[in-house]
């Protein structure tokens with residue numbers, strides 16, 4: 001459905017606020033992937049590996065240095081963000097923006113691109129675990145906690161209902177109860193629309209468990225990918241009780257889980 005073909009992204013050299021020269025850097029290196037229709041793809045890997053950058057490249061927020069993006073066979077590499085959104089690509093940021101003066105109701109209505117009832121707006125909010133209080137009249141500003149903001153943004157992506165929906169670490173700042181609800185929401189959303197593709201960037205085992213495919217990005221490159229059943233055993237071990245024991249194969253700690261090269265030992 002969405003093909004990434006040999007995507008490379010070099011961040012240009014820049015200057016820091018205090019005038020220091022920051023050299024350019026290759027962030028994504030010859031990355032290819034086919035995001036399949038009707039599948040849940042979970043992208044994981046060490047922090048700083050390039051996951052969010054890849055999502056921004058897919059959305060058109062960054063331009064690749066080389067490589068092509070094909071959506072249903074059509075080359076969309078040169079298309080700007082709004083055009084990609086119109087074609088059905090949607091992205092929930094790792095750190096969503098706040099919009100002072102914008103009410104939640106307006107944000108969700110704008111995202112949906114149509115007139116929607118108060119009930120429907122509330123359904124999107126309760127689908128992400130925001131059930132109590134009148135969120136619709138709240139402003140999308142500093143008064144919202146990070147977790148509330150994150151969930152409101154997820155609700156707005158659901159309301160937009162893109163054909164390719166990308167959620168960047170949706171678990172961030174979300175309590176366990178809401179997290180359960182969120183996973184149910186993703187599954188319902190996904191099952192209701194078998195012609196869509198759901199891409200979730202996550203470190204959470206519970207999210208990986210709903211994946212059809214799991215993709216690992218490391219240092220800007222495709223480290224490995226495959227069906228969940230094949231990938232899970234290569235990814236997850238619980239942190240050893242004694243961290244000095246068996247750490248040799250532990251490559252990168254991700255939350256309470258670790259990525260390993262060898263898999264479960």
Ligand SMILES: Nc1ncnc2c1ncn2[C@@H]1O[C@H](COP(=O)(O)OP(=O)(O)O)[C@@H](O)[C@H]1O
Nearest residue numbers: 011012025027046047048049050051052053054
């Ligand atoms: N525009 C940019 N300019 C310079 N460095 C960047 C830019 N975008 C991302 N990076 C760097 O690229 C690396 C990958 O970042 P990111 O995509 O956020 O990783 P992840 O989401 O996997 O944690 C990080 O080292 C980050 O600092």
Ligand SMILES: [Mg+2]
Nearest residue numbers: 051052053094
């Ligand atoms: Mg990220």
